Amino acid sequence: MIVALAGGVGAARFLRGLTRAVPPTQVTVVSNTADDDVFHGLHVSPDVDTVVYTLAGLSDEERGWGLAGETWNVMDALAALGGGTWFRLGDRDLATHLLRSGRLRSGATLSQVTAEIASALGVRVRVLPMSDDPVQTRVELASGEEVSFQDYFVRLAHDVPIRGIRFAGVDAASPAPGVLESIAAADVVVICPSNPIVSIGPILALPGVAAGLSCRRDSVVAVSPIVAGAAVKGPAARMLAELGIEASVSGVAGVYAEVAGTLVVDEADRDLAAEVERTGCRCVVAPSLMSSPAAAERLARVALDAVGGPGG
Ligand code: FO1
Numbered sequence: 001m002i003v004a005l006a007g008g009v010g011a012a013r014f015l016r017g018l019t020r021a022v023p024p025t026q027v028t029v030v031s032n033t034a035d036d037d038v039f040h041g042l043h044v045s046p047d048v049d050t051v052v053y054t055l056a057g058l059s060d061e062e063r064g065w066g067l068a069g070e071t072w073n074v075m076d077a078l079a080a081l082g083g084g085t086w087f088r089l090g091d092r093d094l095a096t097h098l099l100r101s102g103r104l105r106s107g108a109t110l111s112q113v114t115a116e117i118a119s120a121l122g123v124r125v126r127v128l129p130m131s132d133d134p135v136q137t138r139v140e141l142a143s144g145e146e147v148s149f150q151d152y153f154v155r156l157a158h159d160v161p162i163r164g165i166r167f168a169g170v171d172a173a174s175p176a177p178g179v180l181e182s183i184a185a186a187d188v189v190v191i192c193p194s195n196p197i198v199s200i201g202p203i204l205a206l207p208g209v210a211a212g213l214s215c216r217r218d219s220v221v222a223v224s225p226i227v228a229g230a231a232v233k234g235p236a237a238r239m240l241a242e243l244g245i246e247a248s249v250s251g252v253a254g255v256y257a258e259v260a261g262t263l264v265v266d267e268a269d270r271d272l273a274a275e276v277e278r279t280g281c282r283c284v285v286a287p288s289l290m291s292s293p294a295a296a297e298r299l300a301r302v303a304l305d306a307v308g309g310p311g312g
Contacts, residue, residue, distance in 0.1 A: 008032075011051065017290060033048060167202045173207070188309030
């Protein structure tokens with residue numbers, strides 16, 4: 001059994017490779033929910049949906065989120081009514097948010113409705129939201145203003161310097177049913193190449209998760225989302241630097257050293273391997289750019305092999 005801690009786009013690409021390396025039924029994904037937000041009264045879980053849509057083969061590769069072949073009639077109609085449309089919800093994507101919101105309102109948990117949606121879309125990987133309780137990433141801008149994650153990431157196009165991040169509600173939240181159990185029972189835990197601060201960070205901040213990983217860190221492997229000092233996609237490198245963490249594989253190793261015994265880095269960072277290992281993380285060098293599902297599969301096999309996992 002492999003447990004993967006996942007955020008958005010980078011994780012989804014990696015998971016597509018992972019489920020080519022091992023049977024999907026051997027994989028449990030714990031997905032970040034601190035990006036979740038309510039738009040037009042609908043509960044949107046971006047990282048969960050990105051994982052489910054990608055594993056279902058329905059995601060829009062080029063956009064990196066939402067569904068392929070999407071149409072935007074509701075957004076256009078909403079704009080005509082003067083509604084806010086900066087957070088784009090496609091016509092088919094809206095069905096997911098309508099179903100999820102209705103189920104939550106009738107008392108279902110996020111775990112239950114996530115399992116229903118994944119199953120309805122034919123996803124055989126077990127997808128767990130990190131928590132059924134509300135946890136919201138709040139971003140403190142350099143100006144001192146605090147905004148929601150989607151305000152920062154989408155409305156402001158993450159084009160503003162930050163000086164702090166906090167996960168509102170995380171201390172009072174519990175890991176979703178099955179999260180701690182699957183981490184304890186896993187042969188291998190993989191930390192996907194997601195943003196270490198805002199995608200993996202909330203999962204590690206949940207009570208019990210970091211402890212559950214550090215006691216088995218020899219079979220926890222992380223894949224760096226930073227290659228040659230830059231994020232493959234998104235603001236991860238800039239966010240690290242703005243938070244005073246070195247935007248390099250050494251900085252990533254420092255963030256993960258307590259919970260992961262091994263960090264996989266790209267060949268471009270080969271000369272930083274010794275520095276990574278000084279943080280206490282073993283460093284494995286391998287091509288990390290997932291330019292195709294086959295490349296993602298090769299990377300997944302390297303990660304699994306690094307900790308003696310199945311399919312390595
Ligand atoms: N990202 C954008 O840059 N613009 C959007 O309008 C947008 C809408 C959106 C709708 C549903 C969804 O699941 C994701 C969406 N995203 C959008 C991406 C989202 O902000 C990110 O995937 C995560 O929050 C960070 O990984």
